[in-house]
Amino acid sequence: SQTIHQWPATLVQPVGSPLSLECTVEGTSNPNLYWYRQAAGRGLQLLFYSVGIGQISSEVPQNLSASRPQDRQFILSSKKLLLSDSGFYLCAWSVGGANTGELFFGEGSRLTVL
């Protein structure tokens, strides 16, 4: 069966520090991968998605970047965190596009920037 792992689960970082959140998927090949952010009391905002190794689509210009160095690995990074980067970050995968099927989410990484 397929599983998705995210880490770290919780992170507290000072403003201006770097960030790296990692997501890996097991049990499937060539998944579509997604990073979402959820601010308190709000819906999910799609940040990045990837349909293959090295292929990254950015949905919102911001202080973050994403990379897909391996087929089942998706990394969210920042060189210098801002207070506004605080939030709950969710990684997800799908077999086809979202217009054909469901997304499977990880358990999330809660980031607090102080």
Add this chain to the structure above:
Amino acid sequence: SQQGEEDPQALSIQEGENATMNCSYKTSINNLQWYRQNSGRGLVHLILIRSNEREKHSGRLRVTLDTSKKSSSLLITASRAADTASYFCATVSGGSNYKLTFGKGTLLTVNP
């Protein structure tokens, strides 16, 4: 921008009662999906209804879709305390096959 908007924002009911949540969207869709999120956890897919379907069932869940009104509803029958969670509708919009857009969700509290 948000495609789906859930209504109400919060709903509190007693165990055994039915819970109905509504979702409205703005542009044409291929499918509409409902997800559940327990506090502090990831989202779990509940049900997907395609644009050519009007109703779909899964266990105690019933989803309807009215494309003429651009709206959907999620009915949870015989609710349980364990159903307490936030429920989100999501649609694909903007001509993208990958941009699944979520609403702000309905927080459902089922009191024992």
